[in-house]
Amino acid sequence: MNREIHSAFLKEMGVTEWALRDAPAFTESTQVALVEGPSVSTSDSPQPNITGTWWFFGSKPQAEAEALLLNIVRVLGLDTSAWAWKLPTELVSSKDLPQEGVPIVAIAFGESATKKLSGERDSLNELRQTVLEMVGEGVQEIPLIATFDLQELIARPQTKALFWQDLLLAKSVLQNS
Structure with a gap:
């Protein structure tokens, strides 16, 4: 690049x-x-060509939020096979998992997505910078990182520095898997 x-x-x-x-x-x-x-x-900082699979969860990004998501994907150096956008309401099953031995990390954009995926009840600020675990059938031991909603990142640019820390945590989790 x-x-x-x-x-x-x-x-x-x-x-x-x-x-x-x-x-x-x-x-x-x-x-x-x-x-x-x-x-x-x-x-x-996240380096290009990070080996592993990234799942991004949240409300469907549109307009500026979609552009921001695509820029995040580019900065991470991910190709289309290394990441997926999912709605928090989508059931994730074992058939969605990458091939055996490929590490995976999930990022929840926003408080409602985080609570839905983790089963936690604390606020987003309390859940950020903690490695959570996705709950549900077939998704045990998938690390989940809570972060801000894409629209919030756009509306409040000062949160982008905190978001960057969340990406660093996700990268660290992926590398240590």
């Missing part, structure tokens, strides 16, 4: 790039991404 496109995707997520002053020339891999508030190095 060329640098301009990569930068545009990061900007859409509220992440800007910068390089250290008075430092030798850095390659693209040594740049640091800065999110309003805490800084996040690219070694902590």
Whole structure:
């Protein structure tokens, strides 16, 4: 992916790039991404071609929310076989699972999707940054990460930095599966 496109995707997520002053020339891999508030190095950020399957759950994204979702997928470096969008009301069965040995992580966009998929009753703020587990027949031991609804990310850009942390957690879960 060329640098301009990569930068545009990061900007859409509220992440800007910068390089250290008075430092030798850095390659693209040594740049640091800065999110309003805490800084996040690219070694902590989701890298392209993450091996595994990503399930995204929430209300069907439309217009700007759909564009944001597609940008998230591009930043994660996922091809069409590595991710799927599902409604929280869709029953997930064992036939939906990827082939044996392929790790999977589920991300619930919004409080209602999180509660439906996890069976938890706490608020989204209490459930974020915790590895939950999907409930239901055939989905035992599928890690679930709670995050903000896509519309909220658009309406409140300051939540994009927190969303980025949720993606980092999901990436970590996937890599350790």
